[in-house]
Amino acid sequence: MPYFILSEPKEGRDYIAIPEGLIKLEGVTEIFWYGCPACFAYEEILQKISEERPNAQINKIPLFTEPTAKTYYAIEALKLGNDAHKRVFEDWQLKRRQFKTENDIREFASRHGFNEESLVKAFNSFGVQIKARNAINLPRRLINAGVDFSGTPTVVVDGKYLVTRQRDNLKEIEIILYLLDKKLENIRLAPN
Structure with a gap:
């Protein structure tokens, strides 16, 4: 189902230009937290974006606590997919299980049939720790760059x-699609 923009989105009202280099990802990047009910519900919006622009890359950056960010990146490192992320959201949002310790990760893996040792090893890996620290520092970098970051x-x-x-x-979907299309339009208009 295509979306039609009733009025063209406006910079400053519907979106804010941010300094280059703060987020180096193409496509649509959701900054989220597993403990955020609105983020849990936001999955529906991302699904609609994927349906409307199947070639658009969808990225995620987890925030706020190192254990939750490490949970996200451990799942990514093991390529467990969106189903694993959905299960983390459901555990947190529907069953009130938080992810604060290595034992929480181990119990999550056991409950959902994932390899406990592999998930814990990924959770504690150097690469996952670095990605998690970079992610949880993102709000500070945005605010220091003058971007009005208000949460997830x-x-x-x-x-x-x-x-x-x-x-x-x-x-919101219309604005995201507009901005994705704006990039495509700029590519078409660029001199060869």
């Missing part, structure tokens, strides 16, 4: 535009 979920498009939260999910 936050969406950044092509590392250039921070989408301001909208009360209406349809409007």
Whole structure:
């Protein structure tokens, strides 16, 4: 189902240009936290973006606590997929199980049939620790760069535009699609 923009999104109202290099990811990047109910519900918006722009890359950056960020990156390192992330969200949001310790990760793996030792090893790996620390420092970097970062979920498009939260999910989807298309239009207009 295509979305139609009733009024063209406006910089400063619907999105904010952010300094280059703060987020070096193409496509749509959701800054999220597993403990955020709005982030749990935001999965539906990301699904609609994927349906409308199947070639758009969808990225995620976990925030706020090192254990939750490490949980995300451990799942990514083992390529356990979106189903594993969904299970973390469901455990946290629906069953009130938090991910604070290595034992929490071990219990999660056991409950959901993942290899406990592999997940704990990834959780404690140097690479996962570095990614987690970089992720949880992102809000400070955004604020220090003068970007009004107000929490999760936050969406950044092509590392250039921070989408301001909208009360209406349809409007937010329209803004994200507009910004994705804006990049495509700039590519088409660029001299060879």
